[in-house]
Amino acid sequence: MSVDPSRAARGVFRVEWLPGSDQLRGFCHCGAATVADGPVEVWDWLLAHPVGHDTRGRASVPGSGPAVLAGAGAAP
Amino acid sequence: MPTFPRDQWYVAAYGREIGHELFSRTVCNESILFWRTQAGSVTAVSNRCVHRRFPLSQPPSALVDDQVVCGYHGFTYAADGRCTAVPGQTRIPRAARLTSYPVVEQDSFVWVWIGDPAKADPARVPRAPWLESPGYATVSGMEPLRARFGLLVDNLLDLSHETYLHGGYIGTPEVAATPITTEVDEDAGIVYVSRHMDDAECPPFYSKSTGLNGRIMRWQDIEYMPPCLYTLHSRIAPLGVLPHDDGTDPGAFHVEVVYAMTPETDTSTHNFWAVARDFAQEDQSVSDFLAEQNRTVVLQDVAALNALEKSIAAEPEGYQELSINIDTGGLAARRMLAKLIERGSAAPSAAKG
Ligand code: FES
Ligand SMILES: [Fe+2]
Ligand SMILES: [Zn+2]
Numbered sequence: 512m513s514v515d516p517s518r519a520a521r522g523v524f525r526v527e528w529l530p531g532s533d534q535l536r537g538f539c540h541c542g543a544a545t546v547a548d549g550p551v552e553v554w555d556w557l558l559a560h561p562v563g564h565d566t567r568g569r570a571s572v573p574g575s576g577p578a579v580l581a582g583a584g585a586a587p
Numbered sequence: 588m589p590t591f592p593r594d595q596w597y598v599a600a601y602g603r604e605i606g607h608e609l610f611s612r613t614v615c616n617e618s619i620l621f622w623r624t625q626a627g628s629v630t631a632v633s634n635r636c637v638h639r640r641f642p643l644s645q646p647p648s649a650l651v652d653d654q655v656v657c658g659y660h661g662f663t664y665a666a667d668g669r670c671t672a673v674p675g676q677t678r679i680p681r682a683a684r685l686t687s688y689p690v691v692e693q694d695s696f697v698w699v700w701i702g703d704p705a706k707a708d709p710a711r712v713p714r715a716p717w718l719e720s721p722g723y724a725t726v727s728g729m730e731p732l733r734a735r736f737g738l739l740v741d742n743l744l745d746l747s748h749e750t751y752l753h754g755g756y757i758g759t760p761e762v763a764a765t766p767i768t769t770e771v772d773e774d775a776g777i778v779y780v781s782r783h784m785d786d787a788e789c790p791p792f793y794s795k796s797t798g799l800n801g802r803i804m805r806w807q808d809i810e811y812m813p814p815c816l817y818t819l820h821s822r823i824a825p826l827g828v829l830p831h832d833d834g835t836d837p838g839a840f841h842v843e844v845v846y847a848m849t850p851e852t853d854t855s856t857h858n859f860w861a862v863a864r865d866f867a868q869e870d871q872s873v874s875d876f877l878a879e880q881n882r883t884v885v886l887q888d889v890a891a892l893n894a895l896e897k898s899i900a901a902e903p904e905g906y907q908e909l910s911i912n913i914d915t916g917g918l919a920a921r922r923m924l925a926k927l928i929e930r931g932s933a934a935p936s937a938a939k940g
Contacts, residue, residue: 522774526915528766535912550915554922557771 591850592927594702598847611644631688717863724868726878727861734896744916759788780809780916819844
């Protein structure tokens with residue numbers, strides 16, 4: 512109900528709080544992802560799209576590929 | 588810097604507040620006069636007589652059929668704001684017209700459009716269908732806030748404060764301790780914040796209303812449609828009880844907590860609140876309990892936010908606040924509001940005589 516996978520396809524930015532950590536993971540609708548230490552940093556990065564959004568490098572962010580976007584129906 | 592966006596729909600009142608008599612409320616610094624016409628629709632015009640500014644809501648101003656007669660010198664206006672009579676002369680000055688506001692009555696609310704009337708699209712009024720749906724029982728109210736609109740947005744987007752400010756009512760330790768997921772849909776203009784507590788203490792607000800005790804599943808899904816409308820979709824269920832794959836959810840209790848946040852002035856806000864539930868609809872004692880509890884919780888927020896407004900008034904220029912992870916949703920809302928403020932038309936310059 513809450514985290515609707517179809518939203519990612521509609522150009523939605525998402526920020527997940529990584530369970531068991533103080534870090535936030537930001538997902539852009541373009542497929543790029545980042546890990547940030549706080550909300551100001553994560554929104555600065557997301558809303559700057561496409562600046563700095565290199566989707567080729569996304570494999571370096573653990574679990575940030577499309578499979579995660581599609582399978583994130585389970586909330587933290 | 589304005590504290591709220593223009594060219595937006597805002598809730599001005601509950602439909603039940605407006606009958607066939609004069610009613611006024613200030614929305615976004617504009618004093619607006621309302622009444623329900625004999626045909627049953629709500630009309631909204633400027634509350635200031637064009638002649639010498641007498642408030643048309645103030646006696647001896649009066650509603651005569653569907654016209655308002657100014658209590659000072661008798662200028663008379665129709666429901667659309669047009670002046671139909673002035674004292675002592677037959678020629679009516681061309682400029683004699685009250686500003687008229689687009690109005691939509693929907694989901695128990697009276698919405699007004701603040702800004703350029705040419706941009707008002709009634710189809711874009713956000714919906715809160717539960718408030719008038721036969722499947723739900725609703726209690727509601729409104730509390731005035733002596734604090735700016737943005738402070739209420741911050742408050743509602745970050746429910747971790749429930750643990751501290753509303754302990755013993757709706758707050759339990761898990762609310763502040765459970766991580767959130769935040770989403771921003773810029774095209775639709777919606778901020779979502781979700782916190783799913785799969786094993787949590789049941790606070791009195793829910794144990795007394797649902798009868799569930801001990802540990803529960805408690806899901807909070809916020810949907811904020813800036814600037815005015817906020818819904819917390821609250822799902823309460825016994826441990827391990829999940830919605831069915833087809834989307835039905837017979838094993839859970841659902842509460843839709845709706846807020847309409849309407850700026851009154853730059854530093855005060857109308858805080859409309861409603862609680863709609865899909866269980867015990869006929870039970871008046873549950874209605875009374877939820878109404879009393881939610882009003883208490885809202886007043887706890889009001890007291891806190893009134894104090895924040897005083898802190899802001901007293902703080903030095905350039906004071907910097909600090910944000911942490913719990914503020915992810917609030918910051919998303921602020922950024923969306925800042926864009927709406929930028930995009931909206933400018934406020935009318937202070938009226939000249
Ligand atoms: S102020 Fe209203 S008629 Fe004079
Ligand atoms: Fe609160
Ligand atoms: Zn991007």
